[in-house]
Amino acid sequence: MRSNRTSTAIALALALSLALGACTGDGGESAGPTSPAASSGPTATVSAEPSATPSPTPPAIPEQAPATRGPVTLECENGWVTPPPTSPRFLQPLGIVRRTTGVRGPLEVVDMRYFTGPESPPTDKGYLLVVERWYVKLFARDDIAFQGRFLIEARRFGRGLVAVAPYDTTGYRSPDWTGFQFDAIEGSQTYAGLPGEWSGTPYDFVEGGAGLRIPGLPDEVTGCLEGT
Numbered sequence: 001m002r003s004n005r006t007s008t009a010i011a012l013a014l015a016l017s018l019a020l021g022a023c024t025g026d027g028g029e030s031a032g033p034t035s036p037a038a039s040s041g042p043t044a045t046v047s048a049e050p051s052a053t054p055s056p057t058p059p060a061i062p063e064q065a066p067a068t069r070g071p072v073t074l075e076c077e078n079g080w081v082t083p084p085p086t087s088p089r090f091l092q093p094l095g096i097v098r099r100t101t102g103v104r105g106p107l108e109v110v111d112m113r114y115f116t117g118p119e120s121p122p123t124d125k126g127y128l129l130v131v132e133r134w135y136v137k138l139f140a141r142d143d144i145a146f147q148g149r150f151l152i153e154a155r156r157f158g159r160g161l162v163a164v165a166p167y168d169t170t171g172y173r174s175p176d177w178t179g180f181q182f183d184a185i186e187g188s189q190t191y192a193g194l195p196g197e198w199s200g201t202p203y204d205f206v207e208g209g210a211g212l213r214i215p216g217l218p219d220e221v222t223g224c225l226e227g228t
Helices: 002-024 088-101
Strands: 107-117 131-140 143-155 158-166 178-181 201-204
Touching: 088 107, 088 131, 088 143, 088 158
Parallel strands: none
Antiparallel strands: 107 131, 131 143, 143 158, 158 178, 178 201
């Protein structure tokens, strides 16, 4: 009698063990999904890839609007003026910035100055006696990593972007302003602190360099950037 009861108990215990195994996945195929906490296997974790470059700092915008006109001085012989925002004289340098750097989308102009003066170095050639120049500080609304200060020049035979400086610099001083001497071999590349991509050999635009022993701006107009 005892033997029958013992056999029955053993059978019930074995059946219960098999039933629990089916529920937990131990010793058999699970009847349903298991929670991550109950799983004994490794769990996958998702992590963000580290950024190759630090996040750009939002461009600082002056609390007060910059002046729109500057006086005639020994170092700004014709003074300077901010062109009306819808005028060709305002839009022209922006088009040159786009063409040179490849930036797209709307541009936010923080400051612009238009001024005229002689060539550097001085020349007696009539078509170089007066060079139009623009100073522009801007950033791209859709990509704040694109922010900087630019110098654009226009002569009778052509116009172009001649120098660039980091957005957070001020005035006209070395080594903030960088020019690029044409080099047919050099490809476009980025430079720390400068927006966009640039081709050619970089040099100090203020002091001269890369085979150019002359300053980028003549003394007659360097003062036109005072206060920028």
